[in-house]
Amino acid sequence: MTLEEKVISIIMEQLDVTREECVAEASFIDDLGADSLDLVELIMEMEETFDVQIADNELEKIRTIKDVFEFLKSRGTVWQE
Amino acid sequence: MKNRVVITGMGAVTPLGNSVAETWEGICRGKSGIGRLTKFDCTAHETRIAGELKDFDPLRFVNKKELRRLDDFIIYALAAAEMALADAGLASGAAEGERTGVIIGSAIGGLATIEKEKEAIFLGGPRKMSAFTIPAVLANLASGHVSIRFGAKGPIGCSVTACSSGACAIGDAVRLIAEGHADCMIAGGVEAAVTPLCVAGFNAMRALSKRNEEPEKASRPFDRDRDGFVIGEGCGIVILEALPRALDRGTRICGEIAGYGNTSDAFHMAAPPPGHEGAVRCMQAALRDAGMEAAGIDYINAHGTSTPLNDAYETEAIKTVFGEHTRRLAVSSTKSMTGHLLGAAGGIETIFCMKAIDTGMLPPTINLDHPDPTCDLDYVPHQARKAAIRTAMSNTFGFGGVNAVLIVKKFEE
Numbered sequence: 001m002t003l004e005e006k007v008i009s010i011i012m013e014q015l016d017v018t019r020e021e022c023v024a025e026a027s028f029i030d031d032l033g034a035d036s037l038d039l040v041e042l043i044m045e046m047e048e049t050f051d052v053q054i055a056d057n058e059l060e061k062i063r064t065i066k067d068v069f070e071f072l073k074s075r076g077t078v079w080q081e
Numbered sequence: 082m083k084n085r086v087v088i089t090g091m092g093a094v095t096p097l098g099n100s101v102a103e104t105w106e107g108i109c110r111g112k113s114g115i116g117r118l119t120k121f122d123c124t125a126h127e128t129r130i131a132g133e134l135k136d137f138d139p140l141r142f143v144n145k146k147e148l149r150r151l152d153d154f155i156i157y158a159l160a161a162a163e164m165a166l167a168d169a170g171l172a173s174g175a176a177e178g179e180r181t182g183v184i185i186g187s188a189i190g191g192l193a194t195i196e197k198e199k200e201a202i203f204l205g206g207p208r209k210m211s212a213f214t215i216p217a218v219l220a221n222l223a224s225g226h227v228s229i230r231f232g233a234k235g236p237i238g239c240s241v242t243a244c245s246s247g248a249c250a251i252g253d254a255v256r257l258i259a260e261g262h263a264d265c266m267i268a269g270g271v272e273a274a275v276t277p278l279c280v281a282g283f284n285a286m287r288a289l290s291k292r293n294e295e296p297e298k299a300s301r302p303f304d305r306d307r308d309g310f311v312i313g314e315g316c317g318i319v320i321l322e323a324l325p326r327a328l329d330r331g332t333r334i335c336g337e338i339a340g341y342g343n344t345s346d347a348f349h350m351a352a353p354p355p356g357h358e359g360a361v362r363c364m365q366a367a368l369r370d371a372g373m374e375a376a377g378i379d380y381i382n383a384h385g386t387s388t389p390l391n392d393a394y395e396t397e398a399i400k401t402v403f404g405e406h407t408r409r410l411a412v413s414s415t416k417s418m419t420g421h422l423l424g425a426a427g428g429i430e431t432i433f434c435m436k437a438i439d440t441g442m443l444p445p446t447i448n449l450d451h452p453d454p455t456c457d458l459d460y461v462p463h464q465a466r467k468a469a470i471r472t473a474m475s476n477t478f479g480f481g482g483v484n485a486v487l488i489v490k491k492f493e494e
Contacts, residue, residue: 016146038146040212 003079007068010049014042024066050077083259087327087492088335090169090320091432092161096132096313096419100164104429105436107418108444109465113297114419115311120275128289130296131275132313132420150213151226152191153273153314158223159230161316161428162267166231169320170332171265180264182235183224184254185318186246188424188479189274190220196278223271235263241424243479244384245343246270247317248427248487252341254321264326269318269428280312286351288388300421301448302385302414303392303456310386313420317428319435336435339472339490340371346482352390353478357398360384360476363484364402367474371488376406378488379470380437382430383460384478385414385446386421393455395476400458411468413461417447427477427485434473434489443468 001009008022015032028034034042039062043054046068052075054062062068093100096114097107107114118131134157139148142160151159162185166172194217201209216222221239228237236257240249247270254268283289290309292299300311327334344366346359353360368375384395392414400407415433422429433444442465449462471491478484 014146014149016144037150037212037216041150044209044211 001079001081003072003077004069006049006079006081007046007065007072010045011042011065014038014045022065024069025064027064029063050079052077084261085324085337086255086258086321087324087337088319088435089322089327089332090165090167090171091318091335091435092164092168093315093317093429093432094134094137094157094160095315095317095422095429096134099134099137101168101432101436108415108433109442111445111447111464112418113300113447114313115296115299117296118275118280121277123280126277126280127284127291128280129293130290130299130311132311132422133275134315150217152194152217154187154191154271155217155223155226157273157314157316158185158227158271158318161269161271161318162227162231165267165318165320170330171320178232179234181233181267182237182254182257182263183228183233183267184238184240184250185223185227185268186240186242186250186270186424186427187220187223187272188241188243188246189272189279191218192274192279193276194218196276227267231267233267242483242485243481244421244423244426245477245479245483245485246424246427248431248475248477248485249343249483251319251321251338251427251431251487252343252485255338255341258321258323264323266321267318268321269316270425271316271428272423272425273314274423275312275314283312290387298448300387300417302383302387302417302446303396303452303460304449305451305453307387307389307392310388310416311420313422314425315422315429316425317432319428319431334492336438337490337492338487340367340373340488342366342370342486344484346484348482351480353394356401357394359482359484360395360398360478361401363486364398364474364476367486367488371490373472373488375403378403378410378472378474379468380434380443380473381410381412382434382444382473382475383412383414384476385416387414387416391478393453396456396458407458410459411443411461412458413444413446415444417449427475427487430475430477431487431489434475437473438470438489438491441467441469443470
């Protein structure tokens with residue numbers, strides 16, 4: 001499973017959405033039905049899974065699935081499973 | 082002139098079934114809903130039995146995302162409210178609006194979530210706390226989620242009055258309609274506190290039965306061998322409407338809430354006062370509110386917890402209030418079958434009173450093999466009994482010295 005696939009599997013589980021809905025440009029709030037608390041919970045799950053810390057000011061910049069990919073890559077996160 | 086208030090719908094999830102119909106069938110068969118405690122590993126606990134829901138499928142009522150973020154007590158309330166609204170013919174958005182309110186009481190709220198998140202903070206530190214912790218814990222969030230789901234924008238509240246929570250919720254809701262603040266209220270009680278902390282806490286008080294080897298015989302109100310109550314979980318919700326609105330809608334009317342009494346013992350945090358004088362005054366207050374004489378009551382659904390103190394004191398209080406009429410009264414404790422649902426008790430037991438009137442069937446007190454000499458009323462032992470009754474009283478008494486009594490009546494124009 002690639003990093004992208006892992007991120008999407010977490011999103012599907014946390015937000016109860018389908019694989020088809022999880023396109024890179026999908027906005028968590030506008031397209032995936034998340035509210036601000038869902039987003040906090042989702043980020044906690046990412047931090048736990050990928051062993052990174054996401055500060056609140058960085059959190060504000062994360063709006064779409066692509067933003068998560070880019071954030072994790074900027075931290076040099078790799079995933080292999 | 083106060084509005085008359087009628088019940089037009091009922092919904093419940095209980096240890097006897099996942100609907101009012103299934104639960105009532107169990108009651109009429111004198112079935113016990115008590116079994117081995119399965120919700121957590123209770124090996125180290127003194128009490129290892131409980132009245133848990135069985136085969137309850139939360140996904141019938143919430144989606145997977147909600148299932149993760151909501152405490153069980155909120156899910157049980159959503160389930161019972163949905164069934165109650167459907168029963169009242171208000172399923173398709175007709176409950177919406179500013180004249181519909183919600184009061185669902187709970188003694189403890191989201192205790193399971195508190196315990197889970199305490200472990201998370203203990204093991205992982207404060208950053209491991211879920212963002213859904215607080216909204217899953219607050220006791221008023223059962224009312225909150227029901228109002229959101231069904232669009233009820235009128236008065237909202239949550240009575241937190243221990244084992245009287247459900248009865249206080251219904252009583253307060255009745256008053257809101259009677260005084261014209263709302264036309265319809267979704268009201269009742271809910272509890273989901275079969276948790277390590279709750280069981281250990283009640284055990285520390287010596288309040289729970291320890292008859293672990295015979296779960297179905299553990300709740301035995303008024304019996305000489307009773308040794309405490311059995312904790313249960315579930316929810317009972319009624320739809321209350323102002324009589325003119327119910328008549329306008331042409332909906333089926335189950336019955337009327339004729340009176341509500343609420344008093345405080347001002348005596349002790351857990352024990353009733355001598356003669357249970359707070360309960361006496363409460364039953365009298367409910368009768369006054371209903372404009373009825375004591376002789377007008379046909380059946381009492383007792384608080385009847387199966388604790389040594391309650392059952393003897395409640396019996397004495399009933400004799401004080403009803404005098405000569407006591408020997409014509411049928412009194413039973415459905416907790417012998419459901420266990421004690423704490424804050425939900427008043428919700429489900431109001432429903433049982435309504436069903437007793439509606440079906441002409443008196444619920445039994447099971448396990449009453451050897452009545453305590455101090456408990457000498459007609460408790461409808463072992464088996465349900467046919468009887469044409471018009472009025473029923475539901476007693477609930479809670480820690481903190483709370484007493485709440487409701488009177489339910491057959492509907493007559």
